[in-house]
Amino acid sequence: MKPLVDRVLKRVPKGGETTVSLRSDRRGNTRFARGEITSSADVERFTVSVTVQFGKRSATATTNQTDDGALDEVVARAARMAKLAPENPETMAPLGKQTFLKAKASDVATVKLTPAARAKAVGAAIAAGDAAKLAIAGFYEHSATQRALATSAGLWVTHDSTQASFSCTARTADGTGSGWAESQSHRAADVDASALAKIAVEKASKSATPKKLDPGRYTVILEPAAVEGLLSFLIGSLGARRADEGRSFFAKPGGGTRIGEKLFPEFVTLSSDPIDAQTGGTPFDNEGVPLKPTKWIDKGKVEALIYGRYWASKQGKPATGSPTGWTLASGKATTPPAGVNPAGSIVGSELLKGVKRGVLITRFWYIRDLDPQTILTTGLTRDGTFLIENGAIAGPVNNFRFNESPIHMLAKCDAVGTPWLTDGMRVPALRTHEFNLASISEAV
Amino acid sequence: MRLSRRSFLVGGSLAALAIPRLVSARGLLTDPTLDDVVKRALGAATKAGATYADVRVVRHRRESVATREDRVERVSFSDEYGIGVRVLAGGAWGYAATPTVTAKNAERVAKAAVDVAKANGKLLKQPVKLAPVPPHVDVWQTPITKDPFKIPLEDKAELLLAVNREAMKVGGVKYVNSSYFANAEWKLYASTDGAYIEQETMRVGPGYTVTAVDAKRGEFESVSHTIAPLQAGWEYVERAPLVADARMVAERAVEKLKAPSVAPGKRDLILDPTHLWLTIHESIGHPTELDRALGYEANFAGTSFATPDKLGKLRIAAPALTFYADKTTPGGLATCGYDDDGVATQKWNIIDKGLFVGYQTTREQAGWINEKESRGTSYADSYASFPFQRMPNLSLAPGPKERSLEDLIAATDDGIVIIGNGSYSIDHQRLNFQFGGQAFWEVKKGKRTRMLKDVAYQANTIEFWNSCDQLGGPSSWWLGGTMFDGKGEPSQSNAVSHGCPPARFRKVNILSTNRRSA
Numbered sequence: 001m002k003p004l005v006d007r008v009l010k011r012v013p014k015g016g017e018t019t020v021s022l023r024s025d026r027r028g029n030t031r032f033a034r035g036e037i038t039s040s041a042d043v044e045r046f047t048v049s050v051t052v053q054f055g056k057r058s059a060t061a062t063t064n065q066t067d068d069g070a071l072d073e074v075v076a077r078a079a080r081m082a083k084l085a086p087e088n089p090e091t092m093a094p095l096g097k098q099t100f101l102k103a104k105a106s107d108v109a110t111v112k113l114t115p116a117a118r119a120k121a122v123g124a125a126i127a128a129g130d131a132a133k134l135a136i137a138g139f140y141e142h143s144a145t146q147r148a149l150a151t152s153a154g155l156w157v158t159h160d161s162t163q164a165s166f167s168c169t170a171r172t173a174d175g176t177g178s179g180w181a182e183s184q185s186h187r188a189a190d191v192d193a194s195a196l197a198k199i200a201v202e203k204a205s206k207s208a209t210p211k212k213l214d215p216g217r218y219t220v221i222l223e224p225a226a227v228e229g230l231l232s233f234l235i236g237s238l239g240a241r242r243a244d245e246g247r248s249f250f251a252k253p254g255g256g257t258r259i260g261e262k263l264f265p266e267f268v269t270l271s272s273d274p275i276d277a278q279t280g281g282t283p284f285d286n287e288g289v290p291l292k293p294t295k296w297i298d299k300g301k302v303e304a305l306i307y308g309r310y311w312a313s314k315q316g317k318p319a320t321g322s323p324t325g326w327t328l329a330s331g332k333a334t335t336p337p338a339g340v341n342p343a344g345s346i347v348g349s350e351l352l353k354g355v356k357r358g359v360l361i362t363r364f365w366y367i368r369d370l371d372p373q374t375i376l377t378t379g380l381t382r383d384g385t386f387l388i389e390n391g392a393i394a395g396p397v398n399n400f401r402f403n404e405s406p407i408h409m410l411a412k413c414d415a416v417g418t419p420w421l422t423d424g425m426r427v428p429a430l431r432t433h434e435f436n437l438a439s440i441s442e443a444v
Numbered sequence: 445m446r447l448s449r450r451s452f453l454v455g456g457s458l459a460a461l462a463i464p465r466l467v468s469a470r471g472l473l474t475d476p477t478l479d480d481v482v483k484r485a486l487g488a489a490t491k492a493g494a495t496y497a498d499v500r501v502v503r504h505r506r507e508s509v510a511t512r513e514d515r516v517e518r519v520s521f522s523d524e525y526g527i528g529v530r531v532l533a534g535g536a537w538g539y540a541a542t543p544t545v546t547a548k549n550a551e552r553v554a555k556a557a558v559d560v561a562k563a564n565g566k567l568l569k570q571p572v573k574l575a576p577v578p579p580h581v582d583v584w585q586t587p588i589t590k591d592p593f594k595i596p597l598e599d600k601a602e603l604l605l606a607v608n609r610e611a612m613k614v615g616g617v618k619y620v621n622s623s624y625f626a627n628a629e630w631k632l633y634a635s636t637d638g639a640y641i642e643q644e645t646m647r648v649g650p651g652y653t654v655t656a657v658d659a660k661r662g663e664f665e666s667v668s669h670t671i672a673p674l675q676a677g678w679e680y681v682e683r684a685p686l687v688a689d690a691r692m693v694a695e696r697a698v699e700k701l702k703a704p705s706v707a708p709g710k711r712d713l714i715l716d717p718t719h720l721w722l723t724i725h726e727s728i729g730h731p732t733e734l735d736r737a738l739g740y741e742a743n744f745a746g747t748s749f750a751t752p753d754k755l756g757k758l759r760i761a762a763p764a765l766t767f768y769a770d771k772t773t774p775g776g777l778a779t780c781g782y783d784d785d786g787v788a789t790q791k792w793n794i795i796d797k798g799l800f801v802g803y804q805t806t807r808e809q810a811g812w813i814n815e816k817e818s819r820g821t822s823y824a825d826s827y828a829s830f831p832f833q834r835m836p837n838l839s840l841a842p843g844p845k846e847r848s849l850e851d852l853i854a855a856t857d858d859g860i861v862i863i864g865n866g867s868y869s870i871d872h873q874r875l876n877f878q879f880g881g882q883a884f885w886e887v888k889k890g891k892r893t894r895m896l897k898d899v900a901y902q903a904n905t906i907e908f909w910n911s912c913d914q915l916g917g918p919s920s921w922w923l924g925g926t927m928f929d930g931k932g933e934p935s936q937s938n939a940v941s942h943g944c945p946p947a948r949f950r951k952v953n954i955l956s957t958n959r960r961s962a
Contacts, residue, residue, distance in 0.1 A: 037564040038537070042560055043829075060520040074523070141934060371898070439878075439953075
């Protein structure tokens, strides 16, 4: 990638400062439904993104072509746009040479994965569905990505990574039961389609013909995917600038931020690690800021907020960059799960213990924010919702719409399970209380 | 060069009929070497064993400007170009794509697509069958008068900064974020069934959000302008009352911050078209996608209450309501001449006088419900994406009698008016939904009394649409839309519009989203 970067940099007109970002992706995917493959593709993508700055004027142009004509055009366009753009006092000069953590995030076997290998994994999942006489649908995707970032001030960094993910949904023939399972890693070998299909199948069978349960505030046990769904809204609210500007949950009434406040129980720790390959950690952000392992919430206390370069300089703080590689709580992720309980849940019995009456939730769907100030969100449960009585799963119940905040979820949490890789994060199942299941959803 | 393109055609008489339109087009066909690329791709696919193949050469140009208060935050342009080949081999689909558009690469990806299909064939239960389509040869373009990519960047930045200046004049306003984008999507589509179609759609969308902050109480509220993105040129942006409305939007944000929280309970709801379009999208648009109704989206977006056994039987809405799909609506974001199966676009009813009567289909899907022809709703969002069923523009017809939003308010004793779309969430069979908005007013005895905040309504799709008892008339019909309708794995983005009049719904469950004191 270095020769291509040099070809771009030498085209930048005098007086211009430049950031060049390259990304090359090869992705393969296979999708299946109703027990057969419905689409499948192997595609190549490439982007050359060029930001040219003249003092406080800046613009970005992007192309996916690498011939001389395309590079001439993309640089000329960025330069032309930058000259025309009004001055932005927030524009920061490109970073010079930096030191980055080294990540080993590319797996050779995943790079070489073929359509036939995907079809084989999918075939195993379909066989699990067929054996149980359930309709099974799902998606297997893998990618090999090469990234490079360079600036005219001397910054140069590259990162190679792979990703593989598999998810599937099994449904009973009468349409009253549905189960789901998902996992992902940078190594395709970690993603066991057959094991995941078995969880989905088990959960679909056990969730059939649910009983009606009234809406209300319940003790809930959230499987990792449900936790991740809500947690991502909290992570999205960690920006320091919005907090300083008084328009965020992390803004303190009267001014300032909530850094230093203990809002959650002792065992709640939210961290990011840019060299954690399993969670897609990347050692740098789009501006080339070197990312460091960081605890944002440490033992229940808000420890840090996210500072971009401009806001950090204005506030006299170090820039954190945009973090990657998220983990809630600590511990080593297990993939596939260490144990599956009788309802197909990946929650261990230690979380169920002592719950007199509660609801076990597999995952959430269509989460949207309702109020950014309290991070109140709404969404729905799906693919396996069970009543818990006296420490055991009593049987399936209807789905719910919830209106709840991740702040409440973590503040009222009193137990966490084994971390699990889901949707690019490592999160545990957890038990929390007074969770607002606001209305019934008839959907299965 | 056009003669050489015609000579490419497999079809005879239909192709000849299309020539006058081809010749009258505004000169889109600029690169004669693409003829060879397309031929080589289709030839290589056929040689490798494909029984059907299509090729799309696609270029997306995107420009955007974003500002806040007195500064331009971001100016960007992107250009994406590439070729994708889709094949049927042994009855299974295969797809491959590359950004390097050369004849040699076209052959390579065509063969790769056949390899993918062959790998999948081993798990095949039902071979794919495509509904027939005439081999169209045509050119289609968004009718525009001003190409947004030719408008100077300064004009775009200045328009947004002028909005910000106006909004910031209102006391209590602390922040304004404004933005503009233009997307041009050019596509050459050809198939072994004889299609050769070139299209370019142009979409533009300005918008802004004003935030008022009460630092002392640690509270803030935002209101966005309700303008919709549209398939149009710069003329749409130029004529839009963006600066003219800035004070009004800003004053609403300030008023909303001070407004009382809504009291929950059942109330009549009057929904402005700037809000209702999204409710239509979520509760009528998605459930009537045929692939979804049959379980093809089960692992991602879910399934649907509107299953084929309910076609012609289920009364989804009140008898006064007719919903129609239409990929020819002028300005509609999903409007085009032909879909990504090469099928000519059309208009048809989804719900006729309250009754569920139609689905959105593609060539692959028509036969699934014993229809002879596709409805023409196939779309892929990039050269690198596999085409599949995507939502056409889908609209609610206005009532026959001229009635405005104000008429609906005047006819209501106790209700709430909502404008603009806010939070939106719906379950995976499209039944339980909950929506917020941008601005809310209480209605008492036929009058807007005061602004409210923290309003959301939660309802069941079928109960909700059957509770509609008043519709605005033809003049009140308005076209909203989104650039970001997500579906599929890997997820693809579709641009789609929904037109509707204002409408009234009886006794809907209103919630308060206020947790600030909790």
